[in-house]
Amino acid sequence: MFDEVSPRYDLLNDVLSAGNSRLWRIATTRAIAPRKGMRVLDIAAGTGTSSAAIAAHGAHVIAADFSEGMLAEGRKRNADNDLIEFVFADATKLPFDDDSFDAATISYGLRNVSDPKQAIAEMVRVVKPGGRIVIAEFSRPSSDAVNWAYTKYNRHVLPRVAALINRDAAEAYKYLNESIEAWPTQEELAKWLREAGLERVAYRNLSLGIVALHRGFVPSAPVTTSTAARKKPAAPKKEPKSAPTPKATPATKKPPTAKKPATKTSTPASKGTDK
Numbered sequence: 229m230f231d232e233v234s235p236r237y238d239l240l241n242d243v244l245s246a247g248n249s250r251l252w253r254i255a256t257t258r259a260i261a262p263r264k265g266m267r268v269l270d271i272a273a274g275t276g277t278s279s280a281a282i283a284a285h286g287a288h289v290i291a292a293d294f295s296e297g298m299l300a301e302g303r304k305r306n307a308d309n310d311l312i313e314f315v316f317a318d319a320t321k322l323p324f325d326d327d328s329f330d331a332a333t334i335s336y337g338l339r340n341v342s343d344p345k346q347a348i349a350e351m352v353r354v355v356k357p358g359g360r361i362v363i364a365e366f367s368r369p370s371s372d373a374v375n376w377a378y379t380k381y382n383r384h385v386l387p388r389v390a391a392l393i394n395r396d397a398a399e400a401y402k403y404l405n406e407s408i409e410a411w412p413t414q415e416e417l418a419k420w421l422r423e424a425g426l427e428r429v430a431y432r433n434l435s436l437g438i439v440a441l442h443r444g445f446v447p448s449a450p451v452t453t454s455t456a457a458r459k460k461p462a463a464p465k466k467e468p469k470s471a472p473t474p475k476a477t478p479a480t481k482k483p484p485t486a487k488k489p490a491t492k493t494s495t496p497a498s499k500g501t502d503k
C-alpha cells in the first residue's frame with residue numbers, strides 16, 4: 229500500500245493535514261533533541277522526511293522501513309545527504325545490535341505495524357541506556373466536538389481529497405481512517421511504553437489531540453545485571469496522567485549506585501527540549 233502512495237506521500241500529508249504535518253514534525257524533532265554525533269534510528273521512516281528533519285541538526289540517521297517504494301523515493305530525495313542512511317528493516321525484528329542507538333523514533337508508523345508492542349520492545353532493545361524513544365502518532369482529540377468533526381473528516385473528506393491527488397491513495401487513506409479509529413488512546417499508549425520498561429514516560433497533545441507525541445527513556449542498567457535483564461519490563465511507576473509539556477529530569481539525578489551511568493548523549497539532550 230505504501231509503495232503505491234510513495235511518490236506523492238508528502239504532498240498528500242501537507243494537503244490533508246492543512247500544513248499541520250510540518251508543525252508536528254518540528255515538535256517531534258524537538259522531542260528527539262538530535263545533535264551532532266548522535267546516532268538516531270528513525271523507524272518506518274518512509275520517504276525520509278522525518279529523518280531529514282533530524283539530520284538537519286547534525287545527527288546521523290538510520291532511516292528504516294520495509295516498503296521498497298518508500299525507501300527508493302527516500303534515497304532519491306536525500307541522495308546528497310550523507311547523514312541519512314536508508315535501510316530495509318521490519319520494525320518488529322530490527323536488524324541492529326542491542327544498545328546501538330542514542331535514540332529511536334517512529335512517526336505515523338507504529339499504528340501500521342502488525343505488532344506495535346513488539347516494535348516498542350525492539351526500540352527499547354536497540355537504544356542505549358539513558359537514550360530516548362519518541363513516538364508521534366495520530367491519536368484521540370480531547371474534546372468530543374473536535375473528535376466528532378475529525379472523524380467525519382477522516383471518513384468522508386480525506387479519502388476523496390486523497391483520490392484527487394493520487395487515484396491509488398483513496399484506498400490507502402480509507403485504511404488510514406480505520407487504523408486511526410482502532411488505535412489506542414494517549415493513556416493506553418503511555419501504558420504500553422511503561423510496560424515495555426521505559427522510564428519518565430510522558431506525552432503531549434498536538435492540534436487538540438489529533439496527534440500525540442509520546443516519549444520515554446530507556447533505563448540505565450543495574451551495574452550487576454546483564455543487558456538482557458535491563459530489558460525486562462520494570463514495575464510500572466506512578467506517573468502524572470499526562471504531561472502536556474514534558475520536562476525530562478537530567479539523567480545525572482538518578483541514583484548512581486543502582487544504575488549504570490547514563491550515556492553522554494542523554495544529559496544535554498534531555499534539558500527542556502521537548503516542550
Ligand SMILES: C[S@@+](CC[C@H](N)C(=O)[O-])C[C@H]1O[C@@H](n2cnc3c(N)ncnc32)[C@H](O)[C@@H]1O
Nearest residue numbers: 230272273274293294295298318319335337340
Ligand atoms: C505513514 S508512513 C510514515 C512515514 C514517515 N515516518 C513520516 O513521518 O512521514 C508509515 C510507514 O510505515 C512503514 N511500516 C509499516 N509497518 C512497518 C514495519 N513493520 N516495519 C517497517 N516499516 C513499516 C510503511 O512502509 C510506511 O512507510
